[in-house]
Amino acid sequence: MTFMRKILDALTIESPKAMTDSADVDYPSENSSPTKEPIKGSIINNTGKSISYPKVTDAFLWECNSVAESRNNEKNDDYLKQQRNFFVENSEYDNIGLDDTPEILQNNITSHTVLGEFDLNIEKILENWEVYHAIREIISNALDEQVLTGTQEIDIYQASDNWWHVRDYGRGLNYHHLTQNENEEKLSNDKLIGRFGVGLKDALATLYRHNVKVKIRSKYGIITLKNAAKTGFEDIVTLHAEIFPPDDSSLVGTDFCFYGCDGSDVEKAKSLFLKFTENTVLEETKYGQVLTNNDTEKNIYINGVKVAGEPNFLFSYNITSLTLQIKKALNRERTNVGRSAYTARIKDILKECxxxxxxxxxxxxxxxxxxxxxxxxxxxxxxxxxxxxxxxxxxxxxxxxxxxxxxxxxxxxxxxxxxxxxxxxxxxxxxxxxxxxxxxxxxxxxxxxxxxxxxxxxMNPTIIDPTSLSFSEQEVYYKTELLLGLIGGKPQNVNEIHIIDSFSNSECFNGTLGLWIKESGRILIKRTELRSLSAYAGTLLHECAHAISGADDVSRDFELELSSMLGSLAAKVVIGK
Structure with missing residues (x-):
């Protein structure tokens, strides 16, 4: 059996020990001396350490692919080709080309070799999350990657084998993205949906809890889920991600696959995104968009994802310019964000319309x-x-x-x-x-x-000459100076006090007895008020109060009562009653 055949045969054995103990092949141990040249039966990783294969041949190929693609590391890429050539030279399959060999190896490796297990280390499970919440996070990650990379629209579909797929065409996901850290790239971009770096992990935990199978594919590898003991604590079982080599090293973007959910879960998740609804943009401003649809309930979106419902709003809104208050209010679940967080920004949007x-x-x-x-x-x-x-x-x-x-x-x-x-x-x-x-x-x-x-x-009323007044009217009118003396004399901003027959044909002056006109500094008093000293005094002092205070009447009832009181007081003082 040739060297290549023994490698391929060994790759069908699941036990790592069985793989490393395959007969007739001189595999160096993991403690062999480092070397810069490939040696028969071993492979050199990117640290220069010789590692026996076929146990980790796939690991090396996957690692070099990942490094070469993500960091554009030509040295590792060249070294990967060198190892491929090494396999071809030791193979009886002369017709296998350089590009074909890794595919043959990968097809055998992927099904059986786990490169590692990654503890998701989720401290708090969102128990109230349903499957659609998890799918929402998967879709939001895909949409964010589309924005960040400027790539084509994402795809969401169910394949003939009933697996659902959320596919983006960005840079591809690898196990580093499973770390629970705030994503600086997303935090610095207000146009994105995700900000916390935990949404994906929350989604994985929720799907696993609801018995939905998960497979995340990219050129960097395949990620699945399992429960496993925490390293160093065998009695503590937590959710882990299993890392496998890629089944397609040329895959563009990330293909998030899941099986075991209803189509209604997917549709419900999609309904939380503006782009999958029937909303119409009525107007776009620098702060966001005003939307309308045929639904009775209006919604609030932030960068295209629903964060709140507003049943008594006139419009729906998509806020694209985030305030500090909104950023603080965006919780881990991104649901039920309080109105106080976004009211100011919606006002800004409407005032710009x-x-x-x-x-x-x-x-x-x-x-x-x-x-x-x-x-x-x-x-x-x-x-x-x-x-x-x-x-x-x-x-x-x-x-x-x-x-x-x-x-x-x-x-x-x-x-x-x-x-x-x-x-x-x-x-x-x-x-x-x-x-x-x-x-x-x-x-x-x-x-x-x-x-x-x-x-x-x-208004242009006819002013009555005091000499044309009746004797009784003149007797009241000529006590004007005496009445003004009760309040310290005529107010400085009052230029003239006139008696008129009527104010205007306008009904807005019906029932008006006196009027202070600020613009001309005049007090106008209706002739009928000269019927008695108390009536005249009340109206005169009332209008003087307007002139002094600059205030308007509070109400008609208040105005009449004030006039009556002032008139009675003035009359008593003047005539000693």
Missing amino acids: SSQTVINKLIYDLQEFSSGNRHDELTWNDIALHASVQLNAINTSTTFVTTRDLQQTPSLIDDMERNGFSPIVIPDNLLSKIADYNAINKRPLITAEQYVLNEKAH
């Missing part, structure tokens, strides 16, 4: 406040203000009123509608945001207050 489709949906939803059908995004004042500004840009006759305005000044709302304005009801807490916006913008949003201010600016 300018497409008519998104803006129209925001505007429509803004107007749903009174019906109670508003979505959660519009409960955020920042977004409600953004929608209000966009609505005002489209329809300048829009006015923004509150439920309080509807209840306390219905005539004002009627006046708006009669003058061609379109009031929409907004929550009370949005008013302060609008006030801040109006303070720094030349094109203010029209609230009830702003509407009254605008009406004041356009």
